[in-house]
Amino acid sequence: MASEVPMQAPICLVENNSGELVVSQKALRILTSITKPVVVVAIVGLYRTGKSYLLNRLAGRNKGFSLGSTIQSHTKGIWMWCIDHPTEPDYTIVLLDTEGLGDVEKGDSKNDSWIFALAILLSSTFVYNSMNTINHQALEEMQYVTELTERIKVKSSFNPDAEEDSANFVSFFPDFVWTVRDFALDLELDGQPITSDEYLENALKLSKGKNPKSQLTNHPRECIRKFFPNRKCFTFERPTYDKSLLSHLEDVHDSQLDPMFKHQADQFCFHIFSNAKPKTLSGGIKINGNRLGNLLEVYVETISGGDIPCLENAVLALAEIENSAAVQKATNHYVEQMVLKVDFPTETLQDLLNLHADCEKEAISIFMKDSFKDDMHYFQNELVEILENKKNEFICQNEEKSIKYCQSKLSHLSETLREAISRGTFSVPGGYNLFREEKEKILNNYDKIPRKGIKAGEVLQKFEEEMAVIEDSILKTDEALTDHEKTLKAEQIKRETAKKEQKLLEQQQMEMQQKMEAQKRSYEENIKQLKIKMEEERNQMMREQEMILNHKLKEQKKLIEEGFHDKAGEMKKEIEELQTNIETAQSQRSSWWPPILDTVGTGLMVLLPGAGKLLGLGIKGLGHAMS
Template sequence: MASVVPMEAPICLVENRDRKLTVNPKALQILTSITKPVVVVAIVGLYRTGKSYLMNRLAGKNAGFALGATVQSETKGIWMWCLPHPRKLDHVLVLLDTEGLGDVEKGDSTNDSWIFALAVLLSSTFVYNSMNTINHQALEQMQYVTELTELIKIKSSPQAVREEDSAEFVGFFPDFVWAVRDFTLELKINGCPITPDEYLENGLKLIKGNHPKIQRANLPRECIRKFFPKRKCFIFDCPIYDKKLLTCLQNVQESQLEPAFKSQTNNFCSYIFSNAKPKILSGGIMVNGNRLGKLLETYVRTISSGDVPCLENAVLSLAQIENSAAVQKAAKHYVEQMALKVDFPTETLQDLLSVHTECEKEAISIFMKHSFKDENQKFQKELVQILETKKDGFIRQNEEISTKCCQTQLEYLSQSLREAISKGTFSVPGGYNLFKKEKEEIINNYLQVPRKGLKADEVLQRFLQSLAVTEESILQTDQALTEQEKALQAEQFKKEAAEKEKLLLKQQQIEMQKNMEAQQKSYEENIIQLKRKMEEERNKILEEQNRILDAKLKEQKRLLEEGFHEKAEEMNRQMENLQEKMREAESKKSSWWATALDAFSTGLMIILPGAGKLIGLGLNALSRCFK
């Protein structure tokens, strides 16, 4: 596992002491070091029901998570074991074993509810472990699922969660697996064989009637059906019928286990390995260990403060941290690649800007990959500003290296000339022509020096300007020349200097134009990659909404089959509301894109002023591609 401390055994992740939940810093450090996507499997259930044994099997071990042989609960809080995923490359399997629910020694069940809620929030597959059968008593013990809407908020709005909004929990909640242990019944209904999944669905059928007792009995059934549309059931025989061996199951050899139990356990593990999905937040945001650890910190901190975790706020808080890190990661990549790819000094500014464009594109791509929910493109603008500043720094560095290189060469080549001037070598008749010959030889030798960089002409021009006064003096004191020849030479000298200055100015204008063009390319690349990312995010949201819609449609069909027409009609209203929201979102797409593009464009033009001068031709074309 990349960036993961090898874990030979589980470690307590969330401690439950003195009715207070705290995150174990050592375990958090391990979790946040994981940069790969995580598949998170959490198991909950009443104490002494064999949860830890199942988790050890998922880890491929007999021992690891503590197995208790007494009536006391062994696991306190939430324990974590991070392992390479056996079937998904570049993924990490995170197993979470929770303390047993309903432990009579605890006295207060408040933390049971929070442990249950945390297991739901952290996992991508949630396993509920129970004993013997799925009956009325087993469902009564699932009262924790009925408390989820009181323990968790989706939106930060102070308004109470409306019934039709409860479907949004589906976007955050995991897949659901019910594991029934020590199952002794026949899988039959009315004499016909059924599958474990059919057994679960039969147990979740609603009871008809309006009596308060019936409504209370239906509540956990409705919550499971509403919050966990993807459900799976596994039944397990008793692992071994020898009570002495049963108390030390971690030491039992594979050959001593009941064949049926071995087969059932293998099927369970195979299903989890093949079907348990990576942890994904609402909107298709992939979660790695680092993100999961940050979310856990936010949840536990909120619970400890006596407040209710808000998923929207937790994700936004995570986005602030992640987006800031994404900016730094992208900027670091840009600097490293520029330093690696730019061969200082470059012959032209365009040579450097071509590398800049390539490295900038990569940096923006890295930012897009690691960022999410960048409200108003705040962090993208920050990256643009950083890259523009870094680019300017590389341009200055390139110019400074070129200038220093050229000055060094000219100092070396002109050494004999300066010595001759000091000695008065040219203060004789015919001295001016001798001076010109020496100067032209220096220029020719300088021009032949390779890799002088983009400041070669400018430094040469400044060098010649530094000799101008001396040259004029030598010209005027040369007695071999007539006054007319001196005048002509002086005029020629001034003309050549003016032309060189003009060429230098033109070169500077070209460089300014190239820089503006680079800013234009930067602008366009940011817009294109932003458009691509937002389209991907929008498609993920639509997929999520369609999944919710599909789940509601199936639940409505089932309610009609069970004869609950009023509930089916209410479900129909919820679906109509959701479809209306989806249609509104689609109809607003074009205007929303235009508004978002306009706001982002304005921000970019402040950061990239050169782009604003060239942007007119490209903006309309870019705008059209968002419609």
């Protein structure tokens, strides 16, 4: 299968122009063309620590992200490389290589903090790359993680004077991978072999003591433990001990690499490909390349304006764009399918409405799948109104096709009759019966014509009204009939006309009823699919809350084991509040739907008034009936 976005080499995504971050429009066009969910792997770390080389390994290439061979930072800004996922064809991997942190030539650490924050905001797996060992110095270099609450806010109502609950960050922060390069120590603790993961967890243990130095030392450890519940560590030996090869690793063949390093690099790549998840937002909202590009623009624009990126505001801005696109996509699908399936004119209105119901159901499903955060149901109502109008347009088109077709057929069938009238063929004694015979032939032949459509009766009625004037004239002047016979014939014509008018009226009433029932079906389908979507969102929210609770419980247990009972006690209140919220939400599972239905249903009733007339149950009644 061909790649959705074939990229032979990386491209700069966010330019760093003297400390000012600017999104590259060329790179953005590539990113926003990706329709698949994206697995975003971002790597950060001090400059000249080999970050780019690891990403090139993930891309399956030696060359790609620029490595450089001097003491100067080589990558500037954020560079992107979109590649096919080697094991998940439904995903695209987006590799992000960031500018090296701590470059003395920059002179402004604030720029590093924003690069770090952007990497967190954009990624689903965040790789921190360091050298030699995870020690006090290495953790101090992770100062950027301690600044995250100053660089990112989750809620728009966030009080700048108060620190946000770490749970808010956990719900959208990426998985964390710490890679330690040129690691030369033995993985042992107290004389026992340990894994690299255990090595990381041991390094994150808090130092005892309440003095300022201990608190300063513990701060980055606490932040990593709070913000990143899913942590992984990889240690790497030197790629090669041949110094002449180290300066140009991009040209070094795998056979020239140290076997242990190659094994460790392969394990790292395997972990990323097997465990890295698609980028999602709180609520399980999957992010594709287009959505990621839109988020990036919002974040960079906010930073450039001197503000702090707010996830809630960014998601709402993204929802406006995506929901509008979802309405258009659903509308396009409906129109395309109706054009494909409807063969004008349909025999009955119900035939058309049945096709409409099928296409509408698909359109609503597309909207529900692609939309999110439509809390006021503005976009759903917009789609309902559009589809209702499109349906009426198809009904009008169906009627016009039927009218033209029937008029054409009647014109052809009555051509001989009209010529005979013009010649005076029926202006003779006995002409009336002869006229009736010819007219009946036309009516019988017209009746046999298939697929005349829903306006067949109406067109015929107009034809008969036109003929009625001529028929009445022929009847009055036919000398072969007595006055009594003429009276009887006239009464017969009136009865036949009244019967046909009644039949036509009944058909119109039936069609009106069918239209109202179609609106009722539209209402019920919207409510049904909305309920399924909201149930899924609710379940996802519950899963996220339970994940956060489990993370806090584990962290509390770890604090107790490490002897930090005061800190564990501080977490108790957070845990109890979270447990109460989860229990309250679970207890309200059966009662949360009807109030929402009141609001949504009222809006739909305005757009689909026929549904309200037929439902009879009322909005709340339907809510209970469907629950």
